[in-house]
Amino acid sequence: MKIRSFKSFVCILFILCGITTELSAQLGFCGGSSGDPIFSEDFGSGLTNGPALPAGTTTYNYADFTPNDGDYTISSTTNYFDWFSVQDHTPGDNNGKSFIVNASFTAGEFYRREVSGLCENTTYEFSSWLINLQRQTGCEGNGIPVNVRFQIWDETDTNLLAQGDTGDIPNRTTPLWEQYALVFKTLPGQTSVILKMRNNSNGGCGNDLAIDDIVFISCGDTVSVANDQEESAIILCEDQGSVTTTLTATPDFSIFTSHAYQWQESPDLLTWTDISGATANNYTATGVNSTTFFRAKIAEDPINVNNDLCNILSDVFELRILPIPLDAVSEGDIIRCENEDTPLTVTVPGDLIVNWYDAPIGGTLLLENSTSFSPSQAGTYYAEVNSPIITCPSTNRTAVSLTINPVPQVEDETVRFCEDGSATLSADLDNATYVWNTGENTKEIVVATPGEYSVLVTDTNGCSNTKFILLEQIDLPVIQTIISDGPSIIITTANQGDFEYSIDNISYQSTPIFDALPGGRYTIYARGREDCGVVTQDFIHLVIPKFFTPNGDNINDVFQIQGVEFFNSSSLFIFNRFGKLIRSTNENNLSWDGTFQGQNLPATTYWYRLKIEDSEFKGAFMLKR
Structure with a gap:
């Protein structure tokens, strides 16, 4: 007997454990389509704490200010202890509040409430947002993590429909709101459930959390809608006539095992009307000649298909009939200069496009999708309004002309x-x-x-x-130097230019060198070729031979300097290579015959020093025999 009793106890424990394991599955979101929220709790808003939750909602104590272990508060701030100071989760909620819990030392239930107005035999998603308020550095880095179990019970509080654990929500370096969800299904005849939240961790340092935005929504299959051409939408131009098409709603069976349908239509996606008798998974829309949207309401149980708290909605099939666009409005013909770029422009409503052509009908498409056009040639151009979605052109093309005037012709x-x-x-x-x-x-x-x-x-x-x-x-030439080089006169200028030179102001040459000139007084002329004037400078040309040949042939027999006669005083000194003075004279006709004391001197190099007034010239020459 004892053994049998023990075995029975083990069997019962095993069965219970199996049930518990099944109901403690991981949390998850609706895998199909979701309806609108049928219940939501955001805990209100305001700068003062509270009010306290209704009696029976929680076993924790309400605190108007700082919540200690086993306390809770309803507040727009979490700035308690060394917790994160965060706003509530609800988007756009000014001074929004959340349910703030400082967990009790003992694990257990801390929140319950009944949610009514549900539909029988319907799948729902419960969800809520949670945040761990304890900083990672709090409790010396050993803070207890948040861990919450969600449970859905029937209204008798005897049948557990679903449950799931968040698992450990760790302490973080920055605060993070996270959403958790649980999917469950009501029983036949069941219209309300009890939501419970349990603390899986014992209290102490850590395990401090805030809860916000508790929501219940219906959950069902994802249902696509297409016609017999496998199109998810039809868009036509109004001149293409009315439309007849058969639509089919196709669920993915991710949630429902059976389906009940009610088709609806709408002209604007805002107001939806049930289509009488359209309760199958397909519907034939006949003779549609204006924009109409179609969808189906779907429920797992026919009794719920028209209850918006219980059904889901399919994708929307769009049958859009586009009106023929009004003609473009010209902003005026353009007259511009050829070096300008003023475009032709038209105006149309913002959701239409403009294409430009070179003819009122047919012709060549010049530019797409632009209300302005900048052609390079004068002429008349045509703007056609069209839909950006399909080809649905305006009745007429709008003519806009361009006149291009030439600019003044100038040459640099x-x-x-x-x-x-x-x-x-x-x-x-x-x-x-x-x-x-x-x-x-x-x-x-x-x-x-x-x-x-x-x-x-x-x-x-x-x-x-x-x-x-x-x-x-x-610029006029600026004469810098004029020198004698033997019988040549060489001119240099201080500036550069297209200059030419002359010694008689009649014949000009481009080279600044005049060759084979006898010694004497000269006037040097220099000018540019553009006839901007002449500059002059007087110059006495001294011809100092580079050699002479005293051989009695009467040709170059004497070393004689030409041009000294134009000076008031002059003297000549001739030296041999040892520096001995051979000849000195101060006559106007300075010359030397190659002798010293009546004796012919040898052929070699000799040096001279010529003094003319205040100037002195030195150089060498050759005596050749």
């Missing part, structure tokens, strides 16, 4: 003027207005400073163009 140029002179700059065009960068407003201006000038020329059509003029100054 470079103008040169003589140093110390001026130049006249011209815009070149008559019958126009002028704006120079100097501030002047005449066709021509006179300037004397090199640089870049510009003039904005505007014709009688209001079209403008800018002419640029680079003004360059022509």
Whole structure:
């Protein structure tokens, strides 16, 4: 007997454990479609705590201020102890409150309430938002985690319909609201349930939480709607006539095992009307000639199909009939200058598009989906209004013309003027207005400073163009040096330019070197090729031979310096290579015959020193025999 009793006890315990394991399954959300909330609790709003929950809702004590272990409060703040200070979860809730719980030292139930107005034999989703208020650093890092069990009981509080645990909700470094849900199904004839929340953890340091936004919603299959062409929508232009199509609602059987239907229609997605007799999973819409939306209400039990607290809704099938768009409104023909980019524009309602063509009918599509168009050629262009969804064009295309006026034809140029002179700059065009960068407003201006000038020329059509003029100054040559190099005269200038040179002001040459000139007085002329004037400088050309040959042939027999006769005083000193003075003379005709004391000197190099007034010249020459 004892053994049998023990075995019976084990069997009963095993069965109970099995039931408990099944009912303690993981929490989860509705896997199909959800209806509108049939019950919600957000605990109100306001800056004062409370009110306390109705009697029987909780075994915890209500605290108007700081809730200690085993207490709760209803508050818009969680700024107690060293908890996180957070707002409630409800979106857009000004000073919204939440249910704040400081868990008791003993695990157990801390919240219950009856939820009525449910439908029998219907699947629901219960959900709520929870947050662990204890910081991760609180309780020296050893805070008790939050762990809550949700239970759904029948109205007699004897049949447990579903339950699930949140598992440990850890202490975090930053606060985090999290949503938990539980799916259950009412029994036949059952219209209310009891929601319970139990604390799975013992109290102490930690296990402090806030709860908000408790919601019950119906839960059912996801139901798609398509027609016999497997389309989920039909969009037509109104000139295509009325529409007849057969719609089929297809559930995914994720929640329901059976289905009852009621089809509805709406002109605006706001007002829905039941379609009489349309209670099958398919419905044929006949002769529809205006925009209409279709959907089905679905319930697992036919008794619930018309109860919006119990049913779910299918996807919406859209049968849209688009009206033919009104013609575009032109914002005016455009007359512009060729260097401008003023577009052609039209206006249409914001949900329509405009396409541009080169003909009133047919023609070539030039630009899509733009209310403005900037063609490069003058002409008339046509704007057609259309739907962005399907081809549904306006009855007429709107003509908009473009006239393009040419801009004044000007040419940039470079103008040169003589140093110390001026130049006249011209815009070149008559019958126009002028704006120079100097501030002047005449066709021509006179300037004397090199640089870049510009003039904005505007014709009688209001079209403008800018002419640029680079003004360059022509400098006169600046003679830097004139030297004699044997019988040659060499000229150098201090500046560069296209210069030419002369010694008689008649014949000019581009090279600054004049060869084979006898010694004497010369006037050197230098000028630019642009005829901006001539500069002159007098020069006495001293021809100092580089060698002489005293061999009695009467050709180059004497070392003689030419040009000294034009100076008031001069003297010549000749030295051999040892520095011995061989010859000195201060006559106007400075020369040497190659002898010393009546004796011919050997062929070699000799040096001279020539003094002319205040100047002195030194050099060497060869005596050749």
